[in-house]
Amino acid sequence: MNSASTISSVGFCTYTGDGNFDTLEGSLRTISDLGATAAELSLYGEELISGGRIIPGRAERLVEITRKFDLRYSVHGQIVSNFMDSEHLNLQKAVVRAMLELCNRVEAGILVHHSGQAKMPALTRIGELDQMERDALAEMAEIAKGYGVRIALENIFALSDAEYRQTPEKVGETAKAVNSPNVCGLIDFSHAYIECTRLGLNWREQIRAMAPVTGHLHVHDSFGRPYSMTKFYHPAEATALGIGDLHLPIGWGDIPWEEIFSELTFLPDTMLIMEITGERFATEQADSLARALKLVDLVNSRRLAA
Template identity: 65%
Template sequence: MNNIISAVGFCNRTGKGDLSVLDASLREIAETGADACEIGVYAEEIISGGRIIEDRMLRVADIVRRHTFKKLSLHGQILSNFMDREHLHLQKKVVRAMLELCDRLGAGILVHHSGAGQLASGENGADLDRMEREALAEMGDVAKGYGVRIALENIFTTESGQYRQTPSEVAATVKAIGSDNVVALIDFSHAYIESTYRNLDFLEELRAMAPVTGHLHVHDSFGLPYSMTRFYHPAEATALGIGDLHLPIGWGDISWEDIFSTLTFLPDTTLIMEINAERFGDQQPACLERARRLAAMQRG
Protein backbone atom coordinates (compact mmCIF):
# COMPACT_ATOMS: atom_id res chain seq x y z
CA MET A 1 0.00 0.00 0.00
CA ASN A 2 0.95 3.67 -0.09
CA ASN A 3 0.03 6.88 1.69
CA ILE A 4 -2.92 7.50 -0.66
CA ILE A 5 -4.71 4.14 -0.61
CA SER A 6 -3.66 2.63 2.69
CA ALA A 7 -5.87 -0.48 2.80
CA VAL A 8 -7.89 -2.68 0.43
CA GLY A 9 -10.70 -5.05 1.28
CA PHE A 10 -14.32 -6.07 0.95
CA CYS A 11 -17.73 -5.39 2.43
CA ASN A 12 -19.20 -8.25 4.43
CA ARG A 13 -22.32 -10.13 3.45
CA THR A 14 -25.20 -9.08 5.64
CA GLY A 15 -27.41 -11.42 7.62
CA LYS A 16 -31.05 -11.36 8.64
CA GLY A 17 -30.50 -9.19 11.71
CA ASP A 18 -29.67 -11.79 14.37
CA LEU A 19 -25.84 -11.59 14.07
CA SER A 20 -25.79 -15.22 12.94
CA VAL A 21 -23.57 -14.65 9.90
CA LEU A 22 -21.46 -11.72 11.10
CA ASP A 23 -18.50 -13.73 12.39
CA ALA A 24 -18.42 -16.02 9.35
CA SER A 25 -18.69 -13.08 6.96
CA LEU A 26 -15.75 -11.28 8.58
CA ARG A 27 -13.74 -14.49 8.59
CA GLU A 28 -14.38 -14.90 4.85
CA ILE A 29 -12.88 -11.47 4.23
CA ALA A 30 -9.90 -12.07 6.52
CA GLU A 31 -9.13 -15.35 4.76
CA THR A 32 -8.74 -13.55 1.41
CA GLY A 33 -5.79 -11.65 2.91
CA ALA A 34 -7.62 -8.32 2.72
CA ASP A 35 -6.54 -5.71 5.25
CA ALA A 36 -9.78 -3.69 5.21
CA CYS A 37 -13.38 -4.59 5.95
CA GLU A 38 -16.66 -2.70 5.72
CA ILE A 39 -19.47 -3.95 7.93
CA GLY A 40 -23.08 -3.48 6.84
CA VAL A 41 -24.09 -2.59 10.36
CA TYR A 42 -27.45 -1.28 9.14
CA ALA A 43 -28.67 -4.90 8.78
CA GLU A 44 -27.78 -6.17 12.24
CA GLU A 45 -30.54 -4.72 14.49
CA ILE A 46 -28.16 -2.87 16.78
CA ILE A 47 -30.00 0.48 16.82
CA SER A 48 -33.63 0.92 17.87
CA GLY A 49 -35.30 4.32 17.67
CA GLY A 50 -31.92 5.99 17.46
CA ARG A 51 -30.60 4.16 20.56
CA ILE A 52 -27.85 1.55 20.65
CA ILE A 53 -29.03 -1.79 22.04
CA GLU A 54 -26.20 -2.44 24.46
CA ASP A 55 -26.20 -6.23 24.63
CA ARG A 56 -26.23 -6.45 20.82
CA MET A 57 -23.42 -3.90 20.58
CA LEU A 58 -21.29 -5.89 23.01
CA ARG A 59 -21.85 -9.06 20.98
CA VAL A 60 -20.83 -7.25 17.80
CA ALA A 61 -17.74 -5.82 19.51
CA ASP A 62 -16.73 -9.31 20.62
CA ILE A 63 -17.10 -10.63 17.07
CA VAL A 64 -15.17 -7.74 15.53
CA ARG A 65 -12.29 -8.20 18.01
CA ARG A 66 -11.71 -11.71 16.66
CA HIS A 67 -10.53 -10.30 13.33
CA THR A 68 -7.57 -8.00 12.83
CA PHE A 69 -8.09 -5.55 9.97
CA LYS A 70 -5.88 -2.55 9.35
CA LYS A 71 -8.94 -0.47 8.46
CA LEU A 72 -12.54 -0.94 9.50
CA SER A 73 -15.52 1.03 8.19
CA LEU A 74 -19.24 0.85 8.89
CA HIS A 75 -21.93 1.24 6.25
CA GLY A 76 -24.80 3.34 7.54
CA GLN A 77 -28.43 3.06 6.55
CA ILE A 78 -29.12 2.35 2.87
CA LEU A 79 -31.97 4.85 3.16
CA SER A 80 -29.84 7.46 4.95
CA ASN A 81 -31.04 10.77 3.55
CA PHE A 82 -30.43 14.27 4.87
CA MET A 83 -32.83 15.63 2.23
CA ASP A 84 -35.69 13.80 3.95
CA ARG A 85 -37.43 16.77 5.56
CA GLU A 86 -40.18 14.73 7.25
CA HIS A 87 -37.80 12.31 8.95
CA LEU A 88 -34.65 14.43 9.26
CA HIS A 89 -34.66 14.39 13.06
CA LEU A 90 -34.87 10.59 13.00
CA GLN A 91 -32.20 10.32 10.33
CA LYS A 92 -29.82 12.39 12.46
CA LYS A 93 -30.51 10.31 15.57
CA VAL A 94 -29.48 7.18 13.69
CA VAL A 95 -26.31 8.78 12.32
CA ARG A 96 -25.36 9.93 15.84
CA ALA A 97 -25.75 6.37 17.05
CA MET A 98 -23.80 5.02 14.07
CA LEU A 99 -20.94 7.41 14.84
CA GLU A 100 -20.87 6.15 18.42
CA LEU A 101 -20.76 2.60 17.05
CA CYS A 102 -17.78 3.57 14.90
CA ASP A 103 -15.98 4.83 17.98
CA ARG A 104 -16.77 1.78 20.07
CA LEU A 105 -15.90 -0.73 17.33
CA GLY A 106 -12.74 1.03 16.13
CA ALA A 107 -14.09 2.02 12.71
CA GLY A 108 -12.63 5.17 11.17
CA ILE A 109 -15.28 5.71 8.49
CA LEU A 110 -19.09 5.86 8.47
CA VAL A 111 -20.55 5.54 4.98
CA HIS A 112 -23.54 7.84 4.45
CA HIS A 113 -25.59 8.02 1.25
CA SER A 114 -26.08 11.40 -0.40
CA GLY A 115 -29.64 12.65 -0.28
CA ALA A 116 -32.57 12.69 -2.65
CA GLY A 117 -36.12 13.95 -2.69
CA GLN A 118 -39.14 15.02 -4.64
CA LEU A 119 -39.33 18.81 -4.81
CA ALA A 120 -42.37 20.32 -3.11
CA SER A 121 -44.29 23.22 -4.61
CA GLY A 122 -42.13 26.34 -4.47
CA GLU A 123 -39.06 24.33 -3.48
CA ASN A 124 -35.89 23.94 -5.52
CA GLY A 125 -32.79 21.80 -5.37
CA ALA A 126 -30.85 24.46 -3.50
CA ASP A 127 -33.27 24.13 -0.57
CA LEU A 128 -32.57 20.41 -0.29
CA ASP A 129 -28.83 20.99 -0.74
CA ARG A 130 -28.88 23.47 2.13
CA MET A 131 -30.77 21.08 4.41
CA GLU A 132 -28.30 18.29 3.69
CA ARG A 133 -25.24 20.50 4.17
CA GLU A 134 -26.47 21.81 7.51
CA ALA A 135 -27.14 18.28 8.76
CA LEU A 136 -23.78 17.00 7.50
CA ALA A 137 -21.94 19.91 9.13
CA GLU A 138 -23.69 19.13 12.42
CA MET A 139 -22.87 15.43 12.19
CA GLY A 140 -19.32 16.30 11.10
CA ASP A 141 -18.84 18.00 14.46
CA VAL A 142 -20.08 14.85 16.20
CA ALA A 143 -17.74 12.74 14.07
CA LYS A 144 -14.82 15.00 15.00
CA GLY A 145 -15.40 14.24 18.67
CA TYR A 146 -14.98 10.54 17.91
CA GLY A 147 -12.10 10.92 15.46
CA VAL A 148 -14.29 9.44 12.70
CA ARG A 149 -14.91 10.59 9.12
CA ILE A 150 -18.31 10.58 7.43
CA ALA A 151 -17.92 9.46 3.81
CA LEU A 152 -20.67 10.91 1.60
CA GLU A 153 -21.44 8.43 -1.17
CA ASN A 154 -22.71 9.41 -4.61
CA ILE A 155 -25.92 7.58 -5.57
CA PHE A 156 -27.69 7.37 -8.93
CA THR A 157 -31.24 8.55 -9.68
CA THR A 158 -33.72 5.87 -8.65
CA GLU A 159 -37.13 7.24 -9.66
CA SER A 160 -38.73 9.65 -12.10
CA GLY A 161 -38.78 13.29 -10.99
CA GLN A 162 -36.29 12.69 -8.19
CA TYR A 163 -33.89 15.44 -7.17
CA ARG A 164 -30.47 13.87 -6.87
CA GLN A 165 -26.99 15.41 -6.90
CA THR A 166 -24.56 14.43 -9.62
CA PRO A 167 -21.15 13.14 -8.49
CA SER A 168 -19.60 16.58 -9.07
CA GLU A 169 -22.37 18.17 -7.00
CA VAL A 170 -21.67 15.72 -4.17
CA ALA A 171 -18.07 16.95 -4.31
CA ALA A 172 -19.33 20.55 -4.11
CA THR A 173 -21.31 19.65 -0.99
CA VAL A 174 -18.22 18.23 0.71
CA LYS A 175 -16.18 21.29 -0.25
CA ALA A 176 -18.88 23.64 1.05
CA ILE A 177 -18.94 21.91 4.44
CA GLY A 178 -15.17 22.28 4.71
CA SER A 179 -14.66 19.73 7.49
CA ASP A 180 -11.82 17.22 7.74
CA ASN A 181 -14.42 14.83 9.14
CA VAL A 182 -16.68 14.87 6.06
CA VAL A 183 -15.16 13.43 2.88
CA ALA A 184 -16.56 12.16 -0.40
CA LEU A 185 -16.97 8.51 -1.25
CA ILE A 186 -16.74 7.59 -4.92
CA ASP A 187 -18.88 4.65 -5.89
CA PHE A 188 -17.63 4.18 -9.44
CA SER A 189 -20.58 2.15 -10.69
CA HIS A 190 -23.06 4.66 -9.26
CA ALA A 191 -21.18 7.50 -10.96
CA TYR A 192 -21.11 5.58 -14.24
CA ILE A 193 -24.87 4.91 -14.16
CA GLU A 194 -25.72 8.52 -13.27
CA SER A 195 -23.39 9.83 -15.97
CA THR A 196 -25.16 7.66 -18.53
CA TYR A 197 -28.60 8.71 -17.26
CA ARG A 198 -27.76 12.42 -17.35
CA ASN A 199 -25.48 12.35 -20.39
CA LEU A 200 -22.49 13.51 -18.33
CA ASP A 201 -18.79 12.89 -18.90
CA PHE A 202 -18.05 10.02 -16.50
CA LEU A 203 -14.34 10.75 -16.08
CA GLU A 204 -14.96 14.48 -15.57
CA GLU A 205 -17.45 13.69 -12.81
CA LEU A 206 -14.82 11.50 -11.13
CA ARG A 207 -12.19 14.22 -11.54
CA ALA A 208 -14.44 16.62 -9.64
CA MET A 209 -14.82 14.18 -6.75
CA ALA A 210 -11.28 12.84 -6.45
CA PRO A 211 -9.64 15.76 -4.55
CA VAL A 212 -12.14 15.46 -1.67
CA THR A 213 -12.49 11.66 -1.73
CA GLY A 214 -11.34 9.60 1.25
CA HIS A 215 -13.15 6.31 0.63
CA LEU A 216 -13.82 4.17 -2.45
CA HIS A 217 -16.44 1.61 -3.41
CA VAL A 218 -15.24 -0.56 -6.27
CA HIS A 219 -17.41 -3.01 -8.21
CA ASP A 220 -18.04 -3.32 -11.92
CA SER A 221 -21.00 -2.62 -14.19
CA PHE A 222 -21.85 -1.36 -17.65
CA GLY A 223 -23.25 1.98 -16.49
CA LEU A 224 -26.74 1.16 -17.74
CA PRO A 225 -29.66 2.68 -15.78
CA TYR A 226 -32.55 0.45 -14.77
CA SER A 227 -34.60 0.45 -17.97
CA MET A 228 -36.16 -2.72 -16.54
CA THR A 229 -36.29 -3.86 -12.93
CA ARG A 230 -38.00 -7.25 -12.90
CA PHE A 231 -35.44 -10.04 -12.83
CA TYR A 232 -36.12 -13.54 -11.56
CA HIS A 233 -32.49 -13.97 -10.49
CA PRO A 234 -29.57 -11.49 -10.14
CA ALA A 235 -27.72 -13.42 -12.84
CA GLU A 236 -30.32 -12.28 -15.37
CA ALA A 237 -29.44 -8.63 -14.75
CA THR A 238 -25.78 -9.59 -15.10
CA ALA A 239 -26.44 -11.28 -18.43
CA LEU A 240 -28.22 -8.18 -19.74
CA GLY A 241 -25.72 -5.77 -18.16
CA ILE A 242 -28.48 -3.61 -16.68
CA GLY A 243 -28.22 -1.71 -13.42
CA ASP A 244 -25.97 -1.53 -10.36
CA LEU A 245 -24.64 -5.06 -10.68
CA HIS A 246 -21.86 -5.22 -8.07
CA LEU A 247 -19.77 -7.39 -10.36
CA PRO A 248 -16.17 -8.55 -9.92
CA ILE A 249 -13.57 -6.20 -11.39
CA GLY A 250 -13.32 -6.86 -15.11
CA TRP A 251 -16.81 -8.31 -15.54
CA GLY A 252 -18.16 -4.90 -16.59
CA ASP A 253 -16.56 -2.28 -18.81
CA ILE A 254 -15.27 0.35 -16.36
CA SER A 255 -11.76 1.41 -17.41
CA TRP A 256 -10.19 0.89 -14.00
CA GLU A 257 -6.54 1.33 -14.96
CA ASP A 258 -7.28 4.58 -16.80
CA ILE A 259 -9.13 5.92 -13.76
CA PHE A 260 -6.56 4.99 -11.13
CA SER A 261 -3.62 6.17 -13.22
CA THR A 262 -5.32 9.53 -13.80
CA LEU A 263 -6.96 10.50 -10.50
CA THR A 264 -5.47 11.08 -7.05
CA PHE A 265 -7.51 10.72 -3.88
CA LEU A 266 -6.98 12.00 -0.34
CA PRO A 267 -4.24 10.44 1.80
CA ASP A 268 -5.25 7.40 3.87
CA THR A 269 -8.10 6.41 1.57
CA THR A 270 -9.57 2.91 1.93
CA LEU A 271 -10.64 0.89 -1.11
CA ILE A 272 -13.61 -1.38 -0.42
CA MET A 273 -14.89 -3.82 -3.02
CA GLU A 274 -18.64 -4.30 -2.76
CA ILE A 275 -18.28 -7.77 -4.26
CA ASN A 276 -19.44 -10.16 -1.58
CA ALA A 277 -18.79 -13.82 -1.00
CA GLU A 278 -22.42 -14.87 -1.28
CA ARG A 279 -22.29 -14.44 -5.07
CA PHE A 280 -18.65 -14.13 -5.98
CA GLY A 281 -16.49 -15.72 -3.31
CA ASP A 282 -14.52 -17.56 -5.99
CA GLN A 283 -13.70 -14.24 -7.68
CA GLN A 284 -12.55 -12.36 -4.58
CA PRO A 285 -8.86 -13.42 -4.62
CA ALA A 286 -8.36 -12.23 -8.21
CA CYS A 287 -10.26 -9.03 -7.45
CA LEU A 288 -8.06 -8.36 -4.42
CA GLU A 289 -4.92 -8.82 -6.49
CA ARG A 290 -6.15 -6.45 -9.18
CA ALA A 291 -7.38 -3.88 -6.66
CA ARG A 292 -3.96 -3.81 -5.04
CA ARG A 293 -2.40 -3.15 -8.43
CA LEU A 294 -4.85 -0.29 -8.92
CA ALA A 295 -3.99 1.09 -5.47
CA ALA A 296 -0.29 0.97 -6.33
CA MET A 297 -0.93 3.37 -9.21
CA GLN A 298 -1.63 6.12 -6.64
CA ARG A 299 1.46 8.10 -5.79
CA GLY A 300 1.35 10.67 -3.02
Protein backbone atom coordinates in the same frame (compact mmCIF):
# COMPACT_ATOMS: atom_id res chain seq x y z
CA MET B 1 0.39 0.26 2.54
CA ASN B 2 0.08 2.43 5.65
CA SER B 3 -1.77 5.53 6.82
CA ALA B 4 0.78 7.71 5.00
CA SER B 5 -0.30 6.20 1.68
CA THR B 6 -3.01 7.71 -0.47
CA ILE B 7 -4.88 4.39 -0.42
CA SER B 8 -3.94 2.81 2.89
CA SER B 9 -6.10 -0.32 3.10
CA VAL B 10 -8.14 -2.58 0.84
CA GLY B 11 -10.96 -4.98 1.58
CA PHE B 12 -14.56 -6.02 1.12
CA CYS B 13 -17.93 -5.21 2.62
CA THR B 14 -19.55 -7.81 4.84
CA TYR B 15 -22.77 -9.39 3.70
CA THR B 16 -25.51 -9.01 6.24
CA GLY B 17 -27.14 -11.87 8.05
CA ASP B 18 -30.09 -9.63 8.95
CA GLY B 19 -29.11 -9.76 12.59
CA ASN B 20 -27.44 -13.18 12.57
CA PHE B 21 -24.01 -12.45 14.02
CA ASP B 22 -22.71 -15.87 12.97
CA THR B 23 -23.09 -14.70 9.36
CA LEU B 24 -21.23 -11.47 10.14
CA GLU B 25 -18.39 -13.33 11.85
CA GLY B 26 -18.11 -15.77 8.96
CA SER B 27 -17.99 -12.89 6.49
CA LEU B 28 -15.19 -11.19 8.41
CA ARG B 29 -13.26 -14.45 8.64
CA THR B 30 -13.48 -14.88 4.88
CA ILE B 31 -12.26 -11.32 4.30
CA SER B 32 -9.37 -11.80 6.71
CA ASP B 33 -8.39 -15.18 5.25
CA LEU B 34 -8.24 -13.66 1.76
CA GLY B 35 -5.46 -11.37 2.97
CA ALA B 36 -7.45 -8.14 2.83
CA THR B 37 -6.56 -5.41 5.30
CA ALA B 38 -10.00 -3.79 5.69
CA ALA B 39 -13.67 -4.64 6.02
CA GLU B 40 -16.76 -2.49 5.73
CA LEU B 41 -19.34 -3.52 8.30
CA SER B 42 -22.82 -3.52 6.76
CA LEU B 43 -24.43 -2.51 10.03
CA TYR B 44 -27.66 -1.29 8.44
CA GLY B 45 -28.81 -4.92 8.41
CA GLU B 46 -27.61 -6.14 11.81
CA GLU B 47 -30.43 -4.98 14.14
CA LEU B 48 -28.18 -2.83 16.33
CA ILE B 49 -30.34 0.31 16.62
CA SER B 50 -33.94 0.59 17.78
CA GLY B 51 -35.75 3.91 17.56
CA GLY B 52 -32.45 5.77 17.26
CA ARG B 53 -30.94 4.03 20.31
CA ILE B 54 -28.19 1.42 20.35
CA ILE B 55 -29.22 -2.00 21.68
CA PRO B 56 -26.53 -2.57 24.36
CA GLY B 57 -26.20 -6.35 24.33
CA ARG B 58 -26.05 -6.59 20.57
CA ALA B 59 -23.48 -3.80 20.35
CA GLU B 60 -21.30 -5.63 22.87
CA ARG B 61 -21.50 -8.79 20.77
CA LEU B 62 -20.53 -6.79 17.68
CA VAL B 63 -17.43 -5.50 19.42
CA GLU B 64 -16.47 -9.03 20.53
CA ILE B 65 -16.65 -10.24 16.94
CA THR B 66 -14.76 -7.36 15.34
CA ARG B 67 -11.89 -7.69 17.84
CA LYS B 68 -11.20 -11.22 16.64
CA PHE B 69 -9.78 -9.97 13.35
CA ASP B 70 -6.76 -7.84 12.44
CA LEU B 71 -8.69 -5.59 10.07
CA ARG B 72 -9.31 -1.88 9.70
CA TYR B 73 -13.02 -1.13 9.75
CA SER B 74 -15.44 1.23 8.12
CA VAL B 75 -19.18 1.18 8.76
CA HIS B 76 -21.91 1.42 6.15
CA GLY B 77 -24.81 3.38 7.60
CA GLN B 78 -28.46 3.10 6.68
CA ILE B 79 -29.25 2.59 2.99
CA VAL B 80 -32.18 4.96 3.57
CA SER B 81 -30.05 7.66 5.25
CA ASN B 82 -31.20 10.92 3.73
CA PHE B 83 -30.51 14.44 4.95
CA MET B 84 -32.97 15.81 2.38
CA ASP B 85 -35.81 14.04 4.19
CA SER B 86 -37.42 16.98 6.01
CA GLU B 87 -40.25 14.87 7.42
CA HIS B 88 -37.93 12.43 9.18
CA LEU B 89 -34.80 14.56 9.55
CA ASN B 90 -34.61 14.28 13.35
CA LEU B 91 -34.97 10.50 13.14
CA GLN B 92 -32.35 10.37 10.39
CA LYS B 93 -29.93 12.34 12.57
CA ALA B 94 -30.61 10.13 15.59
CA VAL B 95 -29.63 7.03 13.63
CA VAL B 96 -26.48 8.68 12.29
CA ARG B 97 -25.51 9.65 15.85
CA ALA B 98 -25.96 6.03 16.88
CA MET B 99 -23.95 4.83 13.90
CA LEU B 100 -21.12 7.21 14.82
CA GLU B 101 -21.09 5.78 18.32
CA LEU B 102 -20.93 2.27 16.86
CA CYS B 103 -18.00 3.41 14.70
CA ASN B 104 -16.26 4.50 17.87
CA ARG B 105 -16.93 1.17 19.60
CA VAL B 106 -15.49 -0.92 16.77
CA GLU B 107 -12.71 1.61 16.04
CA ALA B 108 -13.97 2.32 12.52
CA GLY B 109 -12.59 5.50 10.99
CA ILE B 110 -15.29 5.96 8.33
CA LEU B 111 -19.09 6.11 8.37
CA VAL B 112 -20.57 5.73 4.88
CA HIS B 113 -23.57 8.01 4.39
CA HIS B 114 -25.67 8.12 1.23
CA SER B 115 -26.14 11.53 -0.39
CA GLY B 116 -29.64 12.96 -0.31
CA GLN B 117 -32.73 12.10 -2.31
CA ALA B 118 -36.06 13.81 -2.86
CA LYS B 119 -38.94 13.93 -5.28
CA MET B 120 -37.84 16.23 -8.07
CA PRO B 121 -38.78 19.69 -6.77
CA ALA B 122 -39.27 22.96 -8.51
CA LEU B 123 -35.85 24.23 -9.53
CA THR B 124 -36.08 26.98 -6.94
CA ARG B 125 -36.19 24.38 -4.15
CA ILE B 126 -33.05 22.46 -5.11
CA GLY B 127 -30.90 24.98 -3.26
CA GLU B 128 -33.01 24.46 -0.12
CA LEU B 129 -32.55 20.69 -0.28
CA ASP B 130 -28.81 21.02 -0.81
CA GLN B 131 -28.53 23.42 2.13
CA MET B 132 -30.60 21.15 4.39
CA GLU B 133 -28.14 18.34 3.70
CA ARG B 134 -25.09 20.55 4.26
CA ASP B 135 -26.43 21.84 7.57
CA ALA B 136 -27.16 18.31 8.82
CA LEU B 137 -23.74 17.08 7.72
CA ALA B 138 -22.04 19.99 9.50
CA GLU B 139 -23.95 19.14 12.68
CA MET B 140 -23.01 15.45 12.45
CA ALA B 141 -19.39 16.36 11.64
CA GLU B 142 -19.03 17.90 15.09
CA ILE B 143 -20.15 14.63 16.64
CA ALA B 144 -17.89 12.64 14.31
CA LYS B 145 -14.96 14.84 15.36
CA GLY B 146 -15.33 13.66 18.95
CA TYR B 147 -15.02 10.05 17.81
CA GLY B 148 -12.25 10.61 15.26
CA VAL B 149 -14.52 9.47 12.42
CA ARG B 150 -14.94 10.81 8.88
CA ILE B 151 -18.42 10.81 7.37
CA ALA B 152 -18.01 9.72 3.76
CA LEU B 153 -20.75 11.11 1.51
CA GLU B 154 -21.51 8.61 -1.25
CA ASN B 155 -22.76 9.46 -4.74
CA ILE B 156 -25.93 7.56 -5.69
CA PHE B 157 -28.02 7.34 -8.88
CA ALA B 158 -31.66 8.22 -9.48
CA LEU B 159 -34.12 5.71 -10.88
CA SER B 160 -36.01 8.28 -12.95
CA ASP B 161 -36.30 11.98 -13.77
CA ALA B 162 -38.89 12.25 -10.99
CA GLU B 163 -36.14 11.85 -8.38
CA TYR B 164 -33.56 14.45 -7.37
CA ARG B 165 -30.03 13.26 -6.75
CA GLN B 166 -26.84 15.25 -6.81
CA THR B 167 -24.35 14.45 -9.57
CA PRO B 168 -20.95 13.14 -8.41
CA GLU B 169 -19.41 16.58 -8.98
CA LYS B 170 -22.11 18.16 -6.82
CA VAL B 171 -21.63 15.56 -4.08
CA GLY B 172 -17.99 16.64 -4.02
CA GLU B 173 -19.08 20.28 -3.79
CA THR B 174 -21.29 19.40 -0.83
CA ALA B 175 -18.42 17.70 1.00
CA LYS B 176 -16.19 20.70 0.29
CA ALA B 177 -18.84 23.21 1.38
CA VAL B 178 -19.23 21.56 4.79
CA ASN B 179 -15.56 22.44 5.24
CA SER B 180 -14.79 19.87 7.94
CA PRO B 181 -11.95 17.33 8.12
CA ASN B 182 -14.63 14.94 9.38
CA VAL B 183 -16.59 14.97 6.11
CA CYS B 184 -15.23 13.68 2.80
CA GLY B 185 -16.54 12.35 -0.47
CA LEU B 186 -17.03 8.71 -1.31
CA ILE B 187 -16.77 7.79 -4.99
CA ASP B 188 -18.83 4.80 -5.98
CA PHE B 189 -17.55 4.39 -9.53
CA SER B 190 -20.42 2.23 -10.77
CA HIS B 191 -23.05 4.57 -9.28
CA ALA B 192 -21.37 7.48 -11.05
CA TYR B 193 -21.28 5.58 -14.34
CA ILE B 194 -24.99 4.74 -14.14
CA GLU B 195 -26.12 8.23 -13.15
CA CYS B 196 -24.03 9.99 -15.76
CA THR B 197 -25.29 7.65 -18.47
CA ARG B 198 -28.83 8.49 -17.37
CA LEU B 199 -28.17 12.24 -17.48
CA GLY B 200 -25.94 12.28 -20.55
CA LEU B 201 -22.91 13.54 -18.59
CA ASN B 202 -19.25 12.62 -19.00
CA TRP B 203 -18.78 10.38 -15.98
CA ARG B 204 -15.00 10.46 -16.07
CA GLU B 205 -15.11 14.26 -15.77
CA GLN B 206 -17.59 13.95 -12.91
CA ILE B 207 -15.44 11.61 -10.81
CA ARG B 208 -12.37 13.67 -11.69
CA ALA B 209 -14.08 16.69 -10.13
CA MET B 210 -15.02 14.71 -7.00
CA ALA B 211 -11.65 13.00 -6.44
CA PRO B 212 -9.80 15.82 -4.59
CA VAL B 213 -12.25 15.67 -1.65
CA THR B 214 -12.63 11.88 -1.69
CA GLY B 215 -11.43 9.77 1.24
CA HIS B 216 -13.26 6.48 0.64
CA LEU B 217 -13.87 4.32 -2.44
CA HIS B 218 -16.49 1.75 -3.40
CA VAL B 219 -15.32 -0.52 -6.20
CA HIS B 220 -17.50 -3.00 -8.11
CA ASP B 221 -18.11 -3.44 -11.81
CA SER B 222 -21.03 -2.75 -14.13
CA PHE B 223 -21.88 -1.50 -17.61
CA GLY B 224 -23.25 1.86 -16.47
CA ARG B 225 -26.74 1.07 -17.78
CA PRO B 226 -29.64 2.73 -15.93
CA TYR B 227 -32.63 0.68 -14.84
CA SER B 228 -34.55 0.54 -18.12
CA MET B 229 -36.15 -2.58 -16.64
CA THR B 230 -36.33 -3.38 -12.94
CA LYS B 231 -37.94 -6.80 -12.59
CA PHE B 232 -35.55 -9.74 -12.57
CA TYR B 233 -36.31 -13.15 -11.14
CA HIS B 234 -32.67 -13.71 -10.21
CA PRO B 235 -29.66 -11.37 -9.94
CA ALA B 236 -27.91 -13.38 -12.63
CA GLU B 237 -30.52 -12.19 -15.13
CA ALA B 238 -29.56 -8.57 -14.52
CA THR B 239 -25.91 -9.59 -14.91
CA ALA B 240 -26.66 -11.30 -18.22
CA LEU B 241 -28.35 -8.17 -19.55
CA GLY B 242 -25.81 -5.84 -17.95
CA ILE B 243 -28.54 -3.60 -16.54
CA GLY B 244 -28.34 -1.65 -13.30
CA ASP B 245 -26.23 -1.56 -10.15
CA LEU B 246 -24.78 -5.05 -10.53
CA HIS B 247 -21.98 -5.13 -7.92
CA LEU B 248 -19.91 -7.41 -10.12
CA PRO B 249 -16.33 -8.63 -9.62
CA ILE B 250 -13.66 -6.41 -11.16
CA GLY B 251 -13.39 -7.19 -14.86
CA TRP B 252 -16.92 -8.47 -15.36
CA GLY B 253 -18.21 -5.09 -16.51
CA ASP B 254 -16.61 -2.49 -18.77
CA ILE B 255 -15.31 0.11 -16.32
CA PRO B 256 -11.73 1.08 -17.39
CA TRP B 257 -10.23 0.64 -13.95
CA GLU B 258 -6.56 0.95 -14.92
CA GLU B 259 -7.17 4.21 -16.78
CA ILE B 260 -9.09 5.69 -13.85
CA PHE B 261 -6.56 4.76 -11.19
CA SER B 262 -3.69 5.92 -13.39
CA GLU B 263 -5.04 9.47 -13.43
CA LEU B 264 -6.95 10.05 -10.18
CA THR B 265 -5.63 10.66 -6.72
CA PHE B 266 -7.51 10.99 -3.45
CA LEU B 267 -7.14 12.22 0.11
CA PRO B 268 -4.44 10.60 2.27
CA ASP B 269 -5.47 7.46 4.16
CA THR B 270 -8.25 6.56 1.74
CA MET B 271 -9.80 3.10 2.15
CA LEU B 272 -10.82 1.03 -0.89
CA ILE B 273 -13.77 -1.29 -0.30
CA MET B 274 -15.02 -3.75 -2.88
CA GLU B 275 -18.76 -4.20 -2.59
CA ILE B 276 -18.38 -7.71 -3.98
CA THR B 277 -19.70 -10.12 -1.38
CA GLY B 278 -18.69 -13.69 -0.69
CA GLU B 279 -22.36 -14.48 -0.51
CA ARG B 280 -22.55 -14.26 -4.34
CA PHE B 281 -18.96 -14.24 -5.53
CA ALA B 282 -16.86 -16.27 -3.10
CA THR B 283 -14.80 -17.81 -5.90
CA GLU B 284 -14.13 -14.41 -7.52
CA GLN B 285 -13.09 -12.41 -4.46
CA ALA B 286 -9.42 -13.44 -4.49
CA ASP B 287 -9.01 -12.36 -8.13
CA SER B 288 -10.77 -9.05 -7.42
CA LEU B 289 -8.46 -8.43 -4.47
CA ALA B 290 -5.38 -9.07 -6.62
CA ARG B 291 -6.71 -6.68 -9.27
CA ALA B 292 -7.53 -4.04 -6.66
CA LEU B 293 -4.04 -4.17 -5.18
CA LYS B 294 -2.60 -3.42 -8.64
CA LEU B 295 -4.94 -0.44 -8.93
CA VAL B 296 -3.79 0.79 -5.53
CA ASP B 297 -0.18 0.60 -6.68
CA LEU B 298 -1.03 2.85 -9.64
CA VAL B 299 -2.14 5.55 -7.18
CA ASN B 300 0.39 5.08 -4.38
CA SER B 301 3.40 4.82 -6.67
CA ARG B 302 2.67 8.31 -8.01
CA ARG B 303 2.67 9.69 -4.47
CA LEU B 304 6.04 8.07 -3.76
CA ALA B 305 7.48 9.44 -6.99
CA ALA B 306 6.26 12.99 -6.30
